[in-house]
Amino acid sequence: MIFKKLFKRMLKSIDIVALHLEDFFAEVGKYGKLLWWSVLSLTDFSTYGENTIKRMKFIGIRSLPIVFLTAAFMGMVEAVQVLYSLEDRAPYYLVGSVVVESIILELGPVLTALILAGRVGASIAAEVGTMRVTEQIDALEVIGFNPVAYLVVPTLIAGLVMVPVLTMFANVVGSISGWLISILTVNLSTAEFLKGARRFFLSWDLTYGLIKSAVFGFFISANAAYVGFFTTGGAEGVGKATTRSVVLSCVMILILDYFMAQFLLKIGY
């Protein structure tokens, strides 16, 4: 009797897991289909050209203040903490090495991506989701437009191009703010800071950081466009889509960060 009950519970659990797996693979399939449709839509330049410029301005120029603020404080905090760790244990010029390397390799790309997943991802998911629930995407199709070329392709291109540009900007701002804190709080000269910065610098590090940011940028845009494009359930659905886009992008950024560190750094070395 007990075994029969246990067996029934086990079957029920397997059933639930199978259903979740089925949903997961269906979502992955839909996501892949949307990306493939985007690739096919690349020929429709007249539909996505103008919107791509608009999206680039939105992702790039309008994100400058928040990226500047994040990068400036990131560099300052990094410098303060490194100086604290080096005190009486190692020469201060090493602050240049640690600050610049950690910003280029990790903090610049990851923090910029996380900030943009919130600011840009949420906004795009809400915009596209609202267009879906108010039938604006259907209206686009009805008047003969390819909605993927009009909405998704510009978002993907803008994310792929502008996130690395913003990351470069964050790297520069973060390094400058780290240098400023270093020369203002301890008796370190600019030449010593630069000596440290050059000590462990490899040009591949910069390339690695930019590859990471391009991948993050692509997925922030793709996630936002995907959840927005398939939003259902009115205003509540738009709210859920927005949250989903941000959570999905943040989790993907952290996971992809690990895997790219594992594989790309080995290639570069």
Add this chain to the structure above:
Amino acid sequence: MIEIENLWKSFNSNQVLTGLQLNIHDGESLVVIGKSGSGKSVLLKLMIGLLKPERGKIRIEREDIVGMGFRDLQKIRRRFGFVFQAAALFDSLTVAENVGLALRKFFHYSEGKIEHRIRECLAFVDLEGAENKYPAELSGGMKKRVGVARAIATYPQYILFDEPTTGLDPETAENINQLIVKLKNEMEVTSVVVTHDMHSAFTVGDRIVLLHDGKIEVEGSPTEIRKMVHPEVQKFLIGYTLNQY
């Protein structure tokens, strides 16, 4: 001509259309009535390929659109105008940009000619001077009229109206009805109007069909429908008669 043959459509376990048959003749104004959830809007979206049926054929000028590829479908869609229930205007574009969007993409017109056509369409719906307004600045009735202007901008052969008078006050609803009649008389387009507003149906329709249990249950001219004793038609007529008082 639009020919619909043995059309089946369901959403999960909800069977909406069950072998629907319907022919829409060139130049006529067909009204589809039916209670909420009977599949009227689904039928419109199937006719324009926004939804795919499980079974059946939808022939537009003898071309079956079921199973048609995206690009071919886009060509067919250019013969249609669609007026959505909530207008579905593009929020980020002005009224003029909404009306001119398809013209700029698919018509090799000069900018002057496009602007002239936009003004012409807005004049047709009595919205001269609203070119630079955004949808958020318009009332419900104005949005519907911009929706009509956008639908007629590309000289469509067929116009589909999804609940054109729903949510409007009686005066604005009557204006929309008169606009649909004006479209039929002046532009000779084929119209399909989905509604449960019997006053609207009698005002704009040449032929009225009742969608019930996934099929066309009855059909006839407005005069014939008024005399019908069919219980489902009677439900609509009683509601209409009560509204008259």
